[in-house]
Every structure is written in C-alpha cells, then in structure tokens.
Amino acid sequence: QVSPVTMVDAFEATNGKFEGYRRSGAKGVCATGEFVGSAEGRALSTASAFSGRAVPVIVRFSVGGANPKAADNTRSQRNLALQFNLPDGEIWQMGNISAPIFGAVTPEQMLGRLQSLQPDPATKAPDPAKVKAYVDANPEVLLQGRYFASQPVPASFGSVNYWGVHAFAFVNAKGEKQWGKWIFEPVGGVRGLSDEEAKAKGPSFLFDDLRERVKAGGVAFNFNLELAQPGDKLDSAIVPLPEGRKKVTLGSLKITAVAPDAGGNCVAINFDPNRLPKGVEPSADPMLAARAAPYAISLSRRINEGAKQ
C-alpha cells in the first residue's frame, strides 16, 4: 500500500513542483462538449449517459507531465479528461491518455520508478545506475515510453486516440455485465506530424490549433468500447485487450467551445476515473483505485496554492 501523500510528494520531487498546477497534465486547456449516446451504448449499460439525449461534458485537454510549459511538439503524452454532467446531479469523470497502456502495473512500481528518477542533489540529475537497476528489475516501466517513441507527434488534440487504459464493466437493464476497455477515437481520423512539420510548429501550438478547429466545428470523438471475452486480462493497465476484439460505438462526443484561458470550469475538477455513474463498474486494476486519493491531494494542494487552471 502506497501512501497517497508519499506518491504526490514523489511526483513533486521527481517531476518538479509548479505551484497552482496539477501535479500531472499541468499544461492544459478547458473546453466544453456534448455527448450523445447510441443504441449500442443503451444495450450495454443503463448509464444515463447513453440515453440518446445530449449530455453536457466538461473537457480538459492536456500535455503529459508536471511542467505547465512543456513543449507540445514532441512525441509525448496527450490527455483527454472528461466530466459528464448527467441528469439528477450524477457525475461521470475520466482521464484518458494517448497510449493504450500506462507506465506501471501497480502503485508500488510507479512510486519505485519515480524514486529511481529523482534528481541527485549533487548533480541535479537522476543517478544512471539507480535508473538502470530499477528498469532491469521492472522492465514493464519502459513499455509506455516505447509506444510514444513509435508514434508521430499528434497533429492536434483532436487527431489522436485517447485510451481509458483500465477495464470497466457495463451493466444493462437485465443485469448483464460486459467488460471492456474504451478508446475515444477522432471522427476525422488520426493524424501525426512529420519531424519537420513538428519542428516548424514550435513548442506551443496545440491550444490555438484547438480553438481554430473547434470554431470550424471539426473536433469530435467516437466513444468506442472494445469488448472483452472470457479469459481476457482485466486487471492490468499495461496489458491491452487482445487484438481484434469486437468494438462498438457507445456514442459521440463533440467539442463545442474552448475556454479563452486555462481556467474556467476545470479548475475545481480532478477527473477521478473512480467517479462512475450507475451502470458502469470498476475493475480490480490496482492502478485504478490508486488514482483516487492522489488526485484529491493534488487538487487540494493546487487550490491552496491559488490555482489558476
């Protein structure tokens, strides 16, 4: 069991502490959207998100990491965090990433990796021997980085896939349970930049780009669910479902407006993926439950510091 305070302290010690910002996904922008569920969604789950009526969604796009000035023309993580404001005050939150897998299997492994990367006070850089020893003993922590290195720089926030990473169960009116892993896939298709194009964009192009695309009405995602079959691994954030699993579209999310600055409705939200609606249930993935407390701690620290976004 990792103490959530120890975890957030390790984020700060290793990734840097930027007062007022999220300890992860710091460089972000708030937006609004509208979700309309499909008949397939209704068949799988009683969640009111799939009723077919438009549901307002608070959206936050961000770049991975703790640095609010991180370059966004690099091969790194993009995030799509959502809060569905459902009827009767019910809320569904999630934080999806631009990789099918996470960088650790358990919170203990994540903490160990962060500690191995902590800068040595003397050199201000991680100790290469420590980093190597940890990776040798925990080779899974390299998988996500390899995935990002294999992908081009996303051409926009609206042209990359975002995975939920954990498995969730969808429960219908008959009480039938379908396990699956979800992906938000851009309706306009996935598009990456060549290395030259990425360089020419400069280190901060994604937010203005998003505003232009949303104004032109061009940013939308299909909320797709890959359906698990009996025997599929459902408790690991680093093992995707086997290739070729049937995929159904639960509905579509259209981005309708982008906030003029980084603040707005998103400031007080921590997009905790354990906050689920009736009709959707969590898996036993240890990384899922381990997100709740650190997100709350990060939220309270940044609010106390005078959060602007």
Ligand code: HEM
């Ligand atoms: C124990 C494991 C994890 C810890 C300790 C952790 C920690 C954090 C923290 C502290 C925040 C900022 C919360 C805030 O201030 O509002 C955050 C944001 C985020 N995390 Fe994690 N995280 C973990 C696992 C994951 C996993 C497995 C994913 C993959 C889906 C993920 C995706 C995200 C996303 C997308 C955001 C940004 C949300 C936003 O825009 O606010 N995290 N994480």
